[in-house]
Amino acid sequence: MITVLHEQRSTALADAQAEGDALWLTATDIEAATGWQWKPEGLCHGDLCMPVPPALRAQWVRDATDQPALLDLAALWRHGGQPVVHDASGSTWVLGTGAAQRAETLQSLQAPDFTLPDLQGQAHRLSDFRGRKVLLVTWASWCGCRLDLALWQSMMNELQDTNFTVLAIALDTAEAARPWIEAAAPSYPCLIDADHHVAALYGIVNVPQAVWIDEAGRIVRPTETAGSSDAFRSIDRGTGALAPELAQASQQRKAAYLAAVRDWARQGPASAHALPAPQAAARVPAPSAAQAEAHAWFLLGQQLLRQDQSEEARNALDRASQLHPDSWAIWRQHAPRDARGLAVGEAFWARVDALGDKPYYAPAQL
Numbered sequence: 001m002i003t004v005l006h007e008q009r010s011t012a013l014a015d016a017q018a019e020g021d022a023l024w025l026t027a028t029d030i031e032a033a034t035g036w037q038w039k040p041e042g043l044c045h046g047d048l049c050m051p052v053p054p055a056l057r058a059q060w061v062r063d064a065t066d067q068p069a070l071l072d073l074a075a076l077w078r079h080g081g082q083p084v085v086h087d088a089s090g091s092t093w094v095l096g097t098g099a100a101q102r103a104e105t106l107q108s109l110q111a112p113d114f115t116l117p118d119l120q121g122q123a124h125r126l127s128d129f130r131g132r133k134v135l136l137v138t139w140a141s142w143c144g145c146r147l148d149l150a151l152w153q154s155m156m157n158e159l160q161d162t163n164f165t166v167l168a169i170a171l172d173t174a175e176a177a178r179p180w181i182e183a184a185a186p187s188y189p190c191l192i193d194a195d196h197h198v199a200a201l202y203g204i205v206n207v208p209q210a211v212w213i214d215e216a217g218r219i220v221r222p223t224e225t226a227g228s229s230d231a232f233r234s235i236d237r238g239t240g241a242l243a244p245e246l247a248q249a250s251q252q253r254k255a256a257y258l259a260a261v262r263d264w265a266r267q268g269p270a271s272a273h274a275l276p277a278p279q280a281a282a283r284v285p286a287p288s289a290a291q292a293e294a295h296a297w298f299l300l301g302q303q304l305l306r307q308d309q310s311e312e313a314r315n316a317l318d319r320a321s322q323l324h325p326d327s328w329a330i331w332r333q334h335a336p337r338d339a340r341g342l343a344v345g346e347a348f349w350a351r352v353d354a355l356g357d358k359p360y361y362a363p364a365q366l
Contacts, residue, residue, distance in 0.1 A: 004033040005299055006095040008115065008197055018090030023074040024062065030073055034095060038071055043080075050080045083293040085300050087312060092303055096296030097200070099287040105201075106284045109219045109277060111136075111211070112201040116169065116191035119178055124189050126167070130217055133164045133265055137210040137226050138198065141176040142332055142343035145208040145228065149184035155258060156188050163215065164265035167191070169198050171207055171329050176341070195302045196329060200295040203285030205327040206361065212264060212274075220264070220274050222284045224364040227257030233352060233360065253363070260366050273366060283365075294324030301334075328360070 002016040002023075011033040017024040027038040037044050042051035052060055052071070056079075062070040074084045074093070083096035105112055111134075115125045126134070137152065139145045152166040166188040170177040174192045181190045198204060202211055202223050210226035213219055231250035235242045242250075264271040275283070301316035314334075321331045331351070335343040352360060 001091070003092045003303070004095060005093065005303060006034045007097065008195075009033065009035070010303075017070070018086070018093070020090075021074060021084075021086075022072045023084075023086075023093055024070040025073045026068040026070060028068070030071065034073075043071075043073075043076055050076060052076060053079070081289070083289075083296040085293070085296045085316075087300065087304060087309070087316075092300065092307070094296045094300045094303075096292055096299070099289045099292040102200070102203075102287045102292065103284075106203065106219075106222070106287075107281055109280055109284075111213045111217050111219050113217075114197055114201060116193050116197070117174075118189060118191055119174055119181060124167075124191055126213075127217065129165060129167065129213075131163065131215050133162070133215060133268070134167050134213040135164070135210055135261055135265075136167045136169065136198070136202075136213060138169045138171050138204055138207045138329070140170060140172040140207045140329070140333065141180055141341055142172070142335070142337060143207045144232070144342065145226075146180040148208055148226070149180060149186055149190070151254075151258065152188065153184055153186045155262065156186070159262065159265045162265045165189070169193050171196055171199060171204075171333065194333075195299050196295065196333075199327070199329055200292075203287055204329065205285075205324075206329055212261075214268070214274075218277075219280055219284075221364075222280060224283070225361045227254040227364070228361045229253045229363070230360050237349065256366060257364060260364075290323045291327075294320040294322075294327065294330065297323065298330050 002013050002018055004011050004013060013025065013029045013033060015026060016029055025033070030036055030038050035045060042049040060072040060075050077084050077095050080098065081100055082098035084093065086093040111126060113125060113127045115123050117123055139148060149168060152168060156166055168186065168188065168190045170190060170192050173194045177192060204223050208226035208228055209223050211219060211223050212221035229250045231242060231246045234246055260273040264273050268274065297316050297320035301313045301320060304313035304316060317334050324330055332343040335348055336345040337343055338345060
């Protein structure tokens with residue numbers, strides 16, 4: 001049995017064959033695992049087709065008269081510029097989405113759809129919120145931003161008369177996120193994304209980061225820091241104290257971001273903070289091939305953890321961080337935690353110090 005992961009699909013295939021870096025599948029299994037169809041003209045999804053190069057057909061296709069033909073899907077997938085990773089045994093494979101496809105989707109400013117569960121296991125689709133403005137905001141139990149859930153609730157209370165909602169995404173496990181969600185008792189949806197699907201879709205690298213999405217499902221402001229600042233870098237690491245003036249400046253930045261969100265919730269496109277399409281497109285994160293591969297390794301690592309293969313999972317997660325060193329979300333989800341459950345140990349501070357003049361939280365350009 002081979003398990004193939006693609007986007008949010010996980011498909012167990014009894015007839016798949018793995019040989020080194022080759023993954024042989026029938027047309028039926030390809031469609032079940034990926035949604036792509038193997039046709040005479042190539043591997044197709046809607047109007048997009050990846051043809052099998054004639055010079056490589058003999059290597060990538062196995063024809064037979066008494067059974068379905070097989071395609072080395074991994075080879076063709078890589079040929080199309082999309083990442084493929086697998087575990088040592090060849091029993092778990094990730095067919096990732098390439099950087100070019102991610103970039104094209106984001107540049108369209110049409111918010112990529114996704115489906116995630118809440119704590120009760122109920123599935124929510126982003127597209128379910130069409131007709132409302134959505135502040136898609138990420139957080140995690142291992143970050144001090146876990147306390148922001150109450151702030152978002154206060155804002156929701158103020159904006160009850162608008163067609164606005166917060167959609168909070170925990171880049172975390174349900175078990176870790178549960179106490180913080182239950183303590184905040186939010187009226188808005190809090191969804192669980194332990195595999196960081198939303199991070200891969202929107203180029204999110206940290207928490208809290210946010211995306212503003214209008215009633216038509218268009219991105220108004222691409223991924224940006226949701227009001228946090230780098231004031232924490234000046235904290236006394238022995239006592240946890242922060243100079244009053246720095247604490248005040250941090251609070252002011254958060255307040256300014258919340259005020260901008262409120263203005264947009266009430267004014268819509270008339271808000272000074274709603275970016276015209278060309279400006280929004282210019283701020284869209286540009287994913288790289290290494291980042292796309294990193295998300296594939298991260299997904300593999302998460303799956304291996306669920307299979308209790310901790311050592312190989314750790315190797316996959318480390319590989320993800322190596323490929324995407326700017327993603328604090330990838331690194332911190334499995335970083336050592338202190339007694340409070342925060343990923344702020346020595347390794348964290350060493351990475352923060354190594355940033356030098358580079359910001360940990362790039363200020364939102366309001």
